[in-house]
Amino acid sequence: MPVNICVLAKQVVDPEMPAAAFRIDPDARQVVPPANIPPVVNGFDENAVEAALQIKDEQGANITVISSGTTFALDVMKKPLSMGADELVLLQDDAFANSVDSFFTVQLLTAAINKLGGFDLIICGRQASDWDNAQVPLGVAETLGMACITLGKKVDVQDSKVVVERLAPDGFEVVEADLPALVTVSNELGQPRYPTLRGIMAATRKRPTVWTTSDLDVDDAQLEPRLTLHDLFVPERDQDCEIIEGDDDADAARQLALRLREDRLI
């Protein structure tokens, strides 16, 4: 039986954009997306797609990607399809614009998961590179009452359980759980595959399912905000760097060592 897998993927501002392109609008308390740099699929979510595809390669799987947001760059969000995922479901609504908490996101994602009839395995990124919350997957697991394993660097499905190599501060541990389960993955999983030409062609023909909040069965009380955003600012860097000069690189290095000694740092 092919494994029925869901990948949760978020569209984010490209975290690799040059630091100078990062701007915020302090009054609106928002980050201004750079005009000429397209958004990307959150990097760890591409790792999640890769993890799902490895299971598909091994034993067959049906992979549904779900994303929620206000506006989507469709060609960006189709990347998982061109890598080899099967379906794309977009939860698109202006109501998401003011969502400052993961709680809201989790209600929508779980409602969509339930509407699709549930999954054997849900794979997520460890965190979104914009708000860096690392909360949504844990919230989805709690809300659906599923087993939850975080920080995977290898994900296998054997019989009716998932076996995960989970990163630990001093190595890794092998953790397993019966399906259904939710797993988050990290970049240590390895470079996600590139879309093939055939994959890209197939993805062009696929149309995503688009739902708004009204298509989903959510309890209004659960959409009440759990967080208030009071301020958003760019921290000041007040460090004055003293560049140590020398006749050449080696001399500068010697001067550096002497200075560190003088400061009793070494």
Add this chain to the structure above:
Amino acid sequence: MADATGILVFGDAPDGQLASTAQELLAAGRALADALNQELSIAVIGADVADAPQQAIAHGADKAYAVTNPALADYHPDLFLSAMQTVATEANPGIILIARNNEGRELAPRLAFRLGVGLAQDCLEVSADAETGRLLANRPVYGGSAIAVVSCTHTPQIAALRPKTYEPLDADASRSGQVVAFPVDIDAAAAKTRVVDVVKEEAEGIKLEDARIVVSGGRGLGGPEPFSQLEELAGLLGGAVGASRAAVDSGWVPANYQVGLTGKTITPDLYITVAISGASQHMAGCSGSKAIVAINKDADANIFKEARYGVVGDWEKVIPALMETVRELTQS
């Protein structure tokens, strides 16, 4: 919840000693408790927490719950979570503080969702709003490029604190407080995951997190071999070696060398970066260092905005000369 009051900190006590992250939470919690004129309590969780509750009182707690059950001998997220939920419900605090360490990363969000409340994640600073008495939390977003100030609308208000941002209070054995034995019921069937193997990949020598001096290498090193030079330099200085994510992703060093937002948080006295550009996500793990030294051939690299001392140059020339001088200095 009605009448919720006080600040509750969660801590653990590996080997019967109160963890340093718990001491940090107590320092943050003490300041909040004094500002709000409320009680600071801690829940120390384990099979046997020995005299960690007493240590917690010396570090600032007014009350310490010894939350015990034999099933809590080893960390298991599902079981610890169930113990935390029991204590949170019973103690009914207004504010809960949790460390965003390896365990807290999963426990804090899960507890918040279980209680149906919000979580201020990965906070650098927490304070009490002078007018409302609500918790205000500063947390980095976009890898540290910006800071958001958030508050929770529901109670308990939960904040997860980034490790090593608060300095523990000095232990004062004369402080008095109440230790409350709090044996909890744990249903072992609540454990939905099983650890079947543990693989250690620890580097030899001093641990990265504990080292007073750290030398880290980045993508500009161009391969795994130069790391042996960094190991040698670190050895001379009595320090440890770290790396950027780019070096880890290239497979030059194991994942547990990574410093940064999704790696380790370190606060050494001296942090020497070699061929690292200083991306915000890297700096998120090391900006608490007392002094940063940058060695980079690009004078415009961001790392020079974060460093106290910089050498603009090629590491292949800089590192051997640095090593030679350090050798002379440390042997004389």
